[in-house]
Amino acid sequence: MSPVPMLLGCLLLLYLSEFLVWVRSDAWLFRRRGRGWEALTQGGLMSSSRGSLHWVYPVPQLGRAYSVRTSPPAGSTCSTALRPSIDTAFSVVEIGRRYQGVEEAFQTLRWTSWCLWGLVWVMCPLLLKFLGLQSTLWILIAGTLIFMVANAWILARAHSKIFSESGDERLRLVLSACLSPLAAIRSLDLAQKQALDGFHPLAVAAALPGFQGWDDLAAAEWRRLRYSVASESSASSAIPVDAAESAEVRAAIEVLARRRGIDPAHWDSPPRAEDTAHTQYCPRCRTQYTGQATRCRDFRWTALLPISQ
Numbered sequence: 001m002s003p004v005p006m007l008l009g010c011l012l013l014l015y016l017s018e019f020l021v022w023v024r025s026d027a028w029l030f031r032r033r034g035r036g037w038e039a040l041t042q043g044g045l046m047s048s049s050r051g052s053l054h055w056v057y058p059v060p061q062l063g064r065a066y067s068v069r070t071s072p073p074a075g076s077t078c079s080t081a082l083r084p085s086i087d088t089a090f091s092v093v094e095i096g097r098r099y100q101g102v103e104e105a106f107q108t109l110r111w112t113s114w115c116l117w118g119l120v121w122v123m124c125p126l127l128l129k130f131l132g133l134q135s136t137l138w139i140l141i142a143g144t145l146i147f148m149v150a151n152a153w154i155l156a157r158a159h160s161k162i163f164s165e166s167g168d169e170r171l172r173l174v175l176s177a178c179l180s181p182l183a184a185i186r187s188l189d190l191a192q193k194q195a196l197d198g199f200h201p202l203a204v205a206a207a208l209p210g211f212q213g214w215d216d217l218a219a220a221e222w223r224r225l226r227y228s229v230a231s232e233s234s235a236s237s238a239i240p241v242d243a244a245e246s247a248e249v250r251a252a253i254e255v256l257a258r259r260r261g262i263d264p265a266h267w268d269s270p271p272r273a274e275d276t277a278h279t280q281y282c283p284r285c286r287t288q289y290t291g292q293a294t295r296c297r298d299f300r301w302t303a304l305l306p307i308s309q
């Protein structure tokens with residue numbers, strides 16, 4: 001194999017690796033799917049108790065992803081969403097405003113991002129074909145340096161304006177954008193990863209345009225809160241543990257559901273038996289059981305409910 005295709009192949013692999021996103025286990029990841037958005041709460045390419053690795057579309061802007069923690073810890077570094085009240089956490093209008101505000105603040109980065117993208121994926125193959133490796137390298141180095149400096153400067157300025165308290169995160173973003181042009185292409189999207197943190201994930205899902213599957217996610221979350229087990233492991237994507245807070249969150253989810261034309265009463269109604277032998281079900285995860293079962297396997301929920309035949 002000649003060195004040129006090998007070089008481009010290595011570049012492509014490095015580029016694709018930039019579009020993998022790590023998400024903590026206590027957060028939901030929102031990524032682009034088709035024309036809309038989808039939420040990922042588990043699974044991924046690789047996962048452990050600390051988090052999971054997911055892919056996003058390998059194109060600037062379409063590679064946007066938001067990480068939204070289910071419970072922001074005290075002293076959260078998220079500037080405008082510092083431990084918001086339930087009303088703020090569930091305010092679809094507020095989320096829309098923030099989404100737009102952050103998008104506009106980083107708008108200039110689109111230029112540097114797309115210029116670097118064009119330099120690497122359009123100019124580089126053309127120059128290699130017509131000018132040879134040595135001349136191409138000189139032109140590429142000069143071009144990427146100019147755009148990378150501009151990118152880092154715009155990134156640092158916009159980030160300090162929007163996320164003034166996230167100094168460490170800013171330093172990490174700017175440093176990685178200074179080290180590689182491929183990482184600099186990602187600055188536009190990675191800088192916005194925490195933009196919606198602090199809001200409730202279900203409200204974020206309701207606010208994102210073209211979001212699919214809100215009903216199922218909301219139903220699962222509502223049941224998880226309604227039938228929460230005190231001894232439940234904190235590793236699972238646990239939102240609040242306090243009973244009063246849990247009831248408040250459930251009520252807010254119900255309000256959101258009604259606004260979307262969904263009747264939350266359906267979430268708690270008994271399912272139809274999938275098999276004639278199934279006479280009980282777990283109200284929390286909806287798994288069906290025969291008459292002999294005494295508790296749910298998945299969540300150790302003991303009070304199984306009867307299925308009306």
Ligand SMILES: [Zn+2]
Binds near residue numbers: 284300
């Ligand atoms: Zn269950």
